[in-house]
Amino acid sequence: MAAEPIAEPEKLRIPVPGAEPLAATVTAPAGPPSAVLVLWPALGVPAGYYGPFCAELAARGVAVVAVDLRGQGESGPPAARRSTHGYHSLASRDFPAATAAARGRFGRDVPLFLLGHSIGGQSAVLAAAREPKAVDGLVLVASGSVDFRGFTGAARWRVLANTQLVALVAALWGYWPGDRLGFGGRQPARLMRDWARLGRTGRYAPTGADLDYEQALAALTLPVLAVSLPDDHLAPATAVDRLVAKLPAADVERRHHVPAEGEAADHVRWARSGGGIAELITGWLAGR
Template sequence: MSATRWEVPLPAERGDGPQRIVAQVAEPARAPRAVVLIWPAMAVKASYYAPFCDELAALDIASVAADLRGQGESGPRPGRGSRHGYDELASRDWPRMVAAVRERFGEGVPLYLLGHSIGGQVSVLYAAREPKGVDGLIFVAAGSVDFRGFPGLSGLRVLLSTQLAAVIARLWGYFPGHRLGFAGRQPARLIRDWAKIARTGRFEPSGADVDYAERLGDVRLPVLAVSVAGDSLAPATAVERLCATLPSATVERWRYEPAEGVRVDHVRWVRKGAPVAQRIRAWADGL
């Protein structure tokens, strides 16, 4: 099934806003029973999710996979002049896309946010700002980067690597992940927010105009939290840390254990996502 390119304009703010958010839309042959707005992981383009979106469409679920600001076709490219972090994504990009999806598919179609990795972390902040903005949250391979959520020495590695990334971003003016082979090119503020979560476990992005920590307790949305076998970047313990930021939400947990001979991890699950799509359909039908 071929996806349709969709460009959603987003005016600049303080000279640093993206000119557009570009998404890939996949629709089922019949009227959709639900729509899923997918927010990717760092350095993962929306087009990468095409096979997974096809699996959803086969189950009568429409999907909108959006490139994160500065990734894929969404602009502008992060550089030394970039000033956005988690708060700007949660307060501007997420609401704009939610409104656009609602307008395109209609208010009567249930809308769920699917966050992969950082996409899940920002979706938590969006829900704190707009606790009734969507009908539910789906985390797939999305955990808190809090180092305490990683077993053994891997927690120490997470702590050290995230803090080093923040130092590099501060000195360089942005994070040159495209040169270092990890996380892609990212704005310094985003990396500092990410490193702060790793260090403190608290979702307190810089420049925020609301107290996210206080508002998170008021989110009562249904949540489907999917951990993936072989995922060292978002193990089940880290996924649980992310779920714990929403103490009033109704969370259903599921672990994706692929069939024998099928290898998945933090990113590869997307290309073998039929079981995940089926679980989402069953969860949504249950709601």
């Protein structure tokens, strides 16, 4: 596929009712895009890290609005003992604000999809279940459920122990000090409790939820592309399958991406050499 000219990336501040604005970077083709992806990162990964991947998508005619998760990158405030955001506030407040901003930037006639990596994908399915008419579909890359039952062998018990330990430390400390402990960046205790509850029970039951997310997920009928990677130990294919199993009514296409020589295939570094995944996504988008 011939590469399209790319416009200079632009910074975007997204107003969020009742909260600080979110920071985002827009990477787009020079001409009108064929689709827009609103990208939500993994824990502790700033949106800027996905720059090469966003450029690969833009070169194929797809615009990307890469949003820093609250408290990460340039989105404030940093997690602290007073932080109260978790899965529910992401799905009910931050995601709708970012989707509205992307619609405002590119217009309502351009198809818009949520693209979630890791916890970004775990939250994206909740946002889509809340407002299925707000988006045209979902793309999940290296995004699996942390339900320990979705892992095999010793990894199953390691995931269960680690998720519960993270929640315990976050409760005692007042937030998860992942910037000091080397996993996930600094995160609010509520988000880590929600994450650990999913790991322990296999169910989405975030603190403060105002609807039955499990029921809403089961009724979701949007098209979904779910991509797993061969060297991903945090979201192996079995964990990705566990997540999309929550979407029985959706039109799910599952792909296990085998990268070309020189492309990374682990949980995070794929975003620095994501040409193959960008090609896979744009081919899927064309079929929508």
